[in-house]
Amino acid sequence: MKLKSTPMQINLPVIVEKDEDGFYVAECPSLDGCYTQGKSLDEALKNIREVIQMCLEEDDEDVASEIAGMHELSFHTIAVEV
Numbered sequence: 139m140k141l142k143s144t145p146m147q148i149n150l151p152v153i154v155e156k157d158e159d160g161f162y163v164a165e166c167p168s169l170d171g172c173y174t175q176g177k178s179l180d181e182a183l184k185n186i187r188e189v190i191q192m193c194l195e196e197d198d199e200d201v202a203s204e205i206a207g208m209h210e211l212s213f214h215t216i217a218v219e220v
Contacts, residue, residue: 148206151213152186154179168205169193 154164157175162182165173172193176182194202 146202146206148202150190150205151211152183153213154182154186166190166193168208 150166150168152164152166154162157163161175161177162179163173163175164182164186166186166189169190170193172186172189174182174185174189176185
């Protein structure tokens with residue numbers, strides 16, 4: 139019988155952008171294929187939390203521990219001429 143380990147709380151980055159149709163699209167770049175949308179920002183954030191939990195349930199505990207061990211994350215906006 140496998141014992142369930144104590145749950146841990148981890149902080150994950152989430153990127154949200156409003157698309158051309160007015161929906162908020164949320165993505166967690168730390169997890170492959172982890173994205174969703176909502177009609178409001180609150181709905182998108184609620185949905186991405188659920189999707190993150192589903193993604194982490196599919197992965198093993200080592201993945202969650204590895205993600206929890208990330209100590210540096212930066213977000214940059216870069217201007218380019220087009």
